[in-house]
Amino acid sequence: MNLSNSRTVSDLSIxxxxxxxxxxxxxxxxxxxxxxxxKSIEVACKSIQKSQASIVTVAMRRLQNANNLPQDNLLYSLPWDILWLLPNTAGCTTADEAVRVASFGREICKRLGQETxxxxKLEVIPDSRxxxxxxxxxxxxxxYLVSKGYVVLPYIFPDPMLAKxxxxxxxxxxxxxxSPIGSGQGIKNLENIQAIIDRSAIPVVVDAGIGTASDAVKAMEIGSSAxxxxxxxxxANCPVSMANAMRLGVLSGRYASVAGRMKEYDRAIASSPSTGILP
Structure with missing residues (x-):
């Protein structure tokens, strides 16, 4: 069998x-x-490292103030020269509160050396249940935040009109x-999210409800950006291993999305040729 013209796995252009x-x-x-x-800062750091993530989000309301951060805070344990901090407004119940916390997040970024x-990540959640x-x-x-020059990543219910x-x-x-935050139910709003992706000219990031790597694969397969x-x-029982599984799941789903899945048929289609068969 002549493989001289075949592309190999070492050819990264594939x-x-x-x-x-x-x-x-x-x-x-x-x-x-x-x-x-x-469970610990050590587990968090090892998981983040294994995931090879570029963006890490931190809830600003968990921090007291920019001038009095505890020295054992996770913020001081992560390599901010290679990671990008995404401050989030988790815990805010009103728009005004979210704006104030966003400003606080901006100060934290400066303190960590990310002046630009x-x-x-905008979250406004009055529903505590x-x-x-x-x-x-x-x-x-x-x-308001866009008008002030913030790069805003809003967390929303999968409503295509709101997204637009x-x-x-x-x-x-x-x-x-x-699906609901922390539920681990996977992607329960697949059709809505697909509609958002199909109509969006900006990246769509599936957030909340992912329970295992196959959920990440599905999100990426339908065209999510991240x-x-x-x-x-x-x-997870072993967070570091699950972080690696999520990394691979995102890559797998991304490759499948770009490759394009085969057409579905309502009957079996033989994979072997029906002609040229020896009698």
Whole structure:
């Protein structure tokens, strides 16, 4: 068998470019990680390292103030020369509160040496039971933050109309939930998320509800730009191994999305030729 003209696995051109852009910044990994719920700082750091994530999000309300951060805080344990901090407004129940916390996050970025970092993951969640985001409050806060030069990544219920409105306001991404925060139920809103992806000119990041690597694969297969994972890794029996599984899942789903799946048929199609068969 002549393989002289075949492309080998060493020819990296057969693989898609996995870099992507948020705002005007290029990131090499399409896996984003949260930093809550880990059993220890050591486990969190090892998991983040194994994931090879480029963007790490931290809830600003867990920090007291920019001038009095505890020295054992995870912020002091991560390599911010290679990671990009995404401050988030988790825990905020109103648009005004989210705006204040976003400003605080900006100061934290400066303190860590990321002077040009104006990113914010926008969460406005008044519902303490189901933790569904407030669409009106999110729109209000997003409009203000965009006008002030922030790179806004809003967390939303998978509503295609809301996603389009946020895009038109100037948000850098939209981040629809796959299922309720921390539930591990996987992607329960697949059709809505697909509709958002199909209509969006900005990156779509599936956030919340991912429970295992196959959920990350599915999110990427349908065309998501990235996924954000926290609980699925932090609550795994071995977080470091799950972080690696998520890394591979994102890559697998991305490759499948770019390759394009085969057409589905309603009957069996023989894989062997029906002609030229010896009698």
């Amino acid at each position: 693989y898609p470019d996995n870099s992507w852009i948020v705002g005007d910044k290029v990131f090499s990994s399409r896996l984003m990680l949260g930093t809550g719920k880990y 970092n104006t990113f914010v 189901h933790l569904f985001p407030d669409p009106v409050g999110t729109l209000k806060a997003a409009e 409105q946020l895009e038109e306001l100037g948000c850098a991404t939209v981040m629809p939930l796959g 996924v954000l994972v926290n609980s699925a890794i932090a609550h």
